[in-house]
Amino acid sequence: MTRYLVLLSAVVMQLCLGATYSWSVYVASLKAVTGISQAGVQLPFSFFYFVFPVTMVFSGSVLTRMGPRFSAMLGGLLFGSGWMMAGLGGYAFAFTVMGIGVIAGVGAGLAYIVPLSTAILWFPKQKGLVTGIAVAGFGGGAAIVSQVGGALMTHMGKTPFQVFPILGAVFLVLITLAGTVMKTPENDNKNIDEPEKNKGVSFSWMLAQPMFRILYFAMFSGLAAGFAVNANLKELHTASGVQAGVFAVSLFALANALGRISWGAFFDRVTPATAVKANLLCQAFFLILGALFLGSKTGFYLFALGTGFNYGGILVLYASSTALCWGDKRMGAIYGFLFSANIPAAVAPMAAGWIFEIGGSFYPAFIAIGVLLVVSIFLIPATFKSS
Template identity: 30%
Template sequence: MSQTRSGATEGVTGNRWLILVAGVLVQLAIGAVYAWSVFSKALQSDQAFGWSKSQATVPFEVAIGMIFIGSYIGGRIQDRRGPKIVALTGGVIYSVGVLLASLATGSSFWLLVLGYGIIGGFGLGMAYIVPIAMLQKWFPDKPGLITGIAVAGFGFGAVITAPVGQRLISATPDMPTKAFLPLGIGYLVAILIGASLFRNPPQGYLPPGFQAPVATTDGHGAAEASGTRDFTANEALSTPQWYLLTAILTLSVVAGISLISVAAGSATDISGLSAAGAATLVGVLGLFNGAGRVLWGWLSDRIGKMPAFMGILGIQGVCLLLIPHASSVAMFAILAALIYTCYGGAFGTMPSTAGRFFGVKNAGAIYGLMLIGWSIGGIVGPLLISKLIGEDKAYTLGFTVVGIIALAGLVVPMITKKPAADRVLAERV
């Protein structure tokens, strides 16, 4: 058996790093969605469409809401047909949606919602799930770190798109949607290059020198059975742990995306930054979104998954309570950076947590289903914060409410433990 496994790994080990780079490239392209606040601010300008804050948030909300549908379908197909076809299909759909959004005008709100929101969001979800599920199979020796790096590309997408998008918008300030044309073309090229390299490792693949662990610890440091059996999607859904993990992801998304959706406007209104300065800050904050995915993914492998999630929710909650009072640019930037870091951290930590709880064989379907938390949070968070802030710019009320929600959510990781594989197996029999 060891000879077979060695033969299976020979000649493919080096490729896994190239596949990791390809996965990050795809995530960079689709992660541009986190630069939406730059476009939202432009759409509200009297020089452009003069839309309300709530109206300008809708395309982003719809896009995040569609991610679950795309990731659910994409994850199911990926587990059966492999990663390349799913990533290529999702990437093309996403790019087409962005290109369609470039045709929207002030009187065609529906077109922006259809292109950027429905079509773009569906393709985004389909492409997003692929590298996360695929790379856990290539890197069983460092799942938290590698999935953190993979999804870091998603967080870093705004670093590139925010300043580029602002420059494109400045060229046609009366028609900011024109910026989506060159952006959509760029996204398509990047995704086609990256996704063309995707593939699963050979059956039975393990990196040289790595042996599957015989035991793990739960999120609280207690020893437990390794849980090497792979759950099916239906089996995972029959456990309370799937719903608890999804709740943790939802709470973190609500907390972080509430700031992300209004980052540019709140930076201007609270700390006095100019529009250009706010756009630059949004881009810089994308670095923390991406870095948080790597940092918390790595940290969760060492301190445990549930302690990591307690840190993520707790830091977000405290910073949200403080940020409406951050009148200086430096203080606003520090608090926002911490929120972005923890928001990204949930996405860097949750894939490996799901893999540890339920196995990696059906990771596409199981984690794809779990991303309903992203969609729920992505709709609730921006809608809640925009309604609370309102036209009166009541940032203290808005961020305080969301901060309290995050802190109250600390109870969920406190009660979450790894499922007993033997119990689920018995129920299956």
């Protein structure tokens, strides 16, 4: 039963860590309260998706040295504290940027890798499905948080700066409690052969491998697509009203969670190349044809569902591909390097915001990202090899 308890705790952790995906719910209110521009209020979101992956680069070594329980609990303390600090943004928006963007980003970076690497060790024969389940909460949590945050602001009259500390306290308690359950199988070290156990992993070593470079570019393209849509989703069809925007954010988040499980199961049943290419192609379809979808409320909801579902596959397919190419035992360290694709991708929401402010449309940004997705499809080889 231990492995199922680990998996359940992993989902709880990810439910909390995915809260930043609900950011677009707060954008309009933050703009009204602070007077900051569309691009400016995206700073906490963009900082988070810069600090988060940077921390992931180092979190693998912390996980190896200190163990999954320590990494998870420390990450939970920082993540929850960061959201609580963000409540001080009413005095200076820099507190919100520092709290959610930096402190919570470090916390997420330390905690996020734990459920992935730990779950794969407990379920080595179902890499895709288990990884999908473990991180499904990262997308599904945003659906819950967006509804709670939206209700607190709409029905209780609270500002985002009053909502952030409430959510932060809940995150701190839940993540740290779930983190106490995190551990690897007792016979794990006995199953590691000496060559694999002692082989060093460095960023320069990874960059020397063509497969890593290809996966990095493809993951960057997929992340940029998801970030650009998610962070600006509520603004894509303002004619439908505020509630429609909040509902679309929830649809994106729920589809994100479902996509993680579905794409993970798909990965286990086809070749890795087929799974990754299919995901890239489906996302390119929605972005390039975005103008057709966003012309109506129904199309707006379909756009949120489709892009959310495809984006959900990104953080499953590439984690599973990493374990397949370089081994389960080194997945934690190596995936941290691959996850750094979030750093350049974090610019996408702000870039899309700037394009919108200049031309009044998000379509040029979506089409440009769609082209990157198509290019990635042609770069993916038929067979995944580590070197």
